[in-house]
Amino acid sequence: MKKCKVRFAPSPTGPLHIGGARSALFNYLYAQKQGGEMVLRIEDTDRERSKIEYEEEIIESLRWLGIDWTEGVGKGGENGPYRQTERLPVYQRYIKQLLDEGKAYYCFCTDAELEEQRQSLIKKGETPRYLGQCSHLSAEEVQARLDAGAKPAVRFRVPRNKIYVVNDLVRGRVSFEADGIGDFIIAKSDGLPTYNFAVVIDDVLMGITLVMRAEEHLSNTPRQLMIYEALQFPRPDFAHISLILGEDRQKMSKRHGATSLIQYREQGYLPEALFNFLSLLGWSPHGEEEILNPEEIIRDFSLERVSKSPAVFDLDKLNYINQQHIKRKSLDELQALLYPYLEQSPYAAQVKALDEKRLGYMIAAIRNHLVCLTDVNQELGVFFDQFQYEEEALEVLQGEQVVRVLTLFTEDLPACQDPAEVGAFIKQVIKKSKEKPKNVYMPLRSAISGRTHGPELPALICVLGREETLRRVQHTLEKING
Numbered sequence: 001m002k003k004c005k006v007r008f009a010p011s012p013t014g015p016l017h018i019g020g021a022r023s024a025l026f027n028y029l030y031a032q033k034q035g036g037e038m039v040l041r042i043e044d045t046d047r048e049r050s051k052i053e054y055e056e057e058i059i060e061s062l063r064w065l066g067i068d069w070t071e072g073v074g075k076g077g078e079n080g081p082y083r084q085t086e087r088l089p090v091y092q093r094y095i096k097q098l099l100d101e102g103k104a105y106y107c108f109c110t111d112a113e114l115e116e117q118r119q120s121l122i123k124k125g126e127t128p129r130y131l132g133q134c135s136h137l138s139a140e141e142v143q144a145r146l147d148a149g150a151k152p153a154v155r156f157r158v159p160r161n162k163i164y165v166v167n168d169l170v171r172g173r174v175s176f177e178a179d180g181i182g183d184f185i186i187a188k189s190d191g192l193p194t195y196n197f198a199v200v201i202d203d204v205l206m207g208i209t210l211v212m213r214a215e216e217h218l219s220n221t222p223r224q225l226m227i228y229e230a231l232q233f234p235r236p237d238f239a240h241i242s243l244i245l246g247e248d249r250q251k252m253s254k255r256h257g258a259t260s261l262i263q264y265r266e267q268g269y270l271p272e273a274l275f276n277f278l279s280l281l282g283w284s285p286h287g288e289e290e291i292l293n294p295e296e297i298i299r300d301f302s303l304e305r306v307s308k309s310p311a312v313f314d315l316d317k318l319n320y321i322n323q324q325h326i327k328r329k330s331l332d333e334l335q336a337l338l339y340p341y342l343e344q345s346p347y348a349a350q351v352k353a354l355d356e357k358r359l360g361y362m363i364a365a366i367r368n369h370l371v372c373l374t375d376v377n378q379e380l381g382v383f384f385d386q387f388q389y390e391e392e393a394l395e396v397l398q399g400e401q402v403v404r405v406l407t408l409f410t411e412d413l414p415a416c417q418d419p420a421e422v423g424a425f426i427k428q429v430i431k432k433s434k435e436k437p438k439n440v441y442m443p444l445r446s447a448i449s450g451r452t453h454g455p456e457l458p459a460l461i462c463v464l465g466r467e468e469t470l471r472r473v474q475h476t477l478e479k480i481n482g
Helices: 018-034 052-065 088-100 111-123 139-147 195-205 215-230 261-266 271-279 294-300 315-328 331-343 348-353 356-369 373-384 391-396 402-411 419-433 437-449 457-464 466-481
Strands: 005-008 037-040 104-107 153-156 163-168 172-177 185-187 210-214 237-241
Touching: 005 018, 005 210, 018 037, 018 052, 018 210, 018 237, 018 261, 018 271, 018 294, 052 261, 052 271, 088 104, 088 153, 088 185, 088 195, 104 139, 153 215, 163 215, 163 237, 172 215, 185 195, 195 215, 210 215, 215 237, 261 271, 271 294, 271 315, 315 356, 331 348, 331 356, 331 373, 348 373, 356 373, 356 457, 373 457, 391 437, 402 419, 402 437, 402 466, 419 437, 419 457, 437 457, 437 466, 457 466
Parallel strands: 005 037, 210 237
Antiparallel strands: 104 153, 153 185, 163 172
16 A cells, blocks of 8 residues: 655745644644655745745744654655755656647737636626637747747646546545636746646655645646646545634634734744644544644544534634643743743843742742743733732722731741742631631732732742732731721
């Protein structure tokens, strides 16, 4: 049985879009599950928009996400080169073959002539297509125009009265009528191949067995099937995965927020969280659990569980998944991830002044409150900002038991070297005060932080230290007593 081989072939005309990242991920998951190979190919024939910096960013984004490939750009291999602009002699050889066999022909029509034809068909209510004016030129007419310096495009001669069928591994049986497709360009007048032609040549010569791509490419499939047939190439399998829609069920765009992978990286999302979230956009695991690591996703992945329906990009779900992956990190791992954000924080100097133990307590205290790594700055405010009371905290501090609770707390507060010790001390305060835990914890939190919600109280106290904690409580008592 032939070994499975897939490919991801982005155009370097911008950063890696979230939809492109999902396509790359599904190809990677399939290859990993099947024990197959994956090729990274760069489709850079759009010379005006293609940029090397975008190619580099795409490669960096794929690696950050955890996607690796066995062959292609950055890896090499026996089927290179892997950039289309470096493969022009290969394409020209097959274009010549189609011209020699009469399966393609030179087209000398100008853009103005083609636009006039297009508008005419639209007015008649017909599908715009090329009507084949140049398909009837004699060899002598063609040669005369070439000798005169004309720079023609090359069009593929579409077979008539034929139906092309693809048994798509996601969408099922899909058929296309050739008569609705005009003779299409396979090489532009500058000699560059078009997408539909180059992709077939590349996929065949690189041994691709499955073409998995976004649903929007389904309309390209009949043209590609014609080229496979004309060149007597074996066809790969096809799988077209659904579009990604915004929460308004419109195609993802900038109005929905970040659309490129690098933007999510900069916002402090973890690669394993994006890996997890993107895998669930159009695929469902067997069980109920959705917080999965890459190994679990690969083990469970199959095309049978890929949906035909559009996937909705739910930012709340991404945030939840990211938060869960942050909670799974050890304190050392999380501290290393937060380090660049802490360095750029307005609290950088205060953080740097903490010893290792208190820094560890602080990371532990805020871990469960981080949705993204960038949230660290707002979470640090409780430790370092000028002390202020929120409205809810002031309401809590009006309780009749508050002065007695705060006074008990200040009497024997230990050195605050360990959260477990401080936690045990607070339980003693609860016991002495004969109050419910809520009636002790809420006043203490409000008195020490000015807030009713925040980090675990023992950890907060240990980071602040005994002196600063007592100063804040004393300040609160003075405020209550007027």
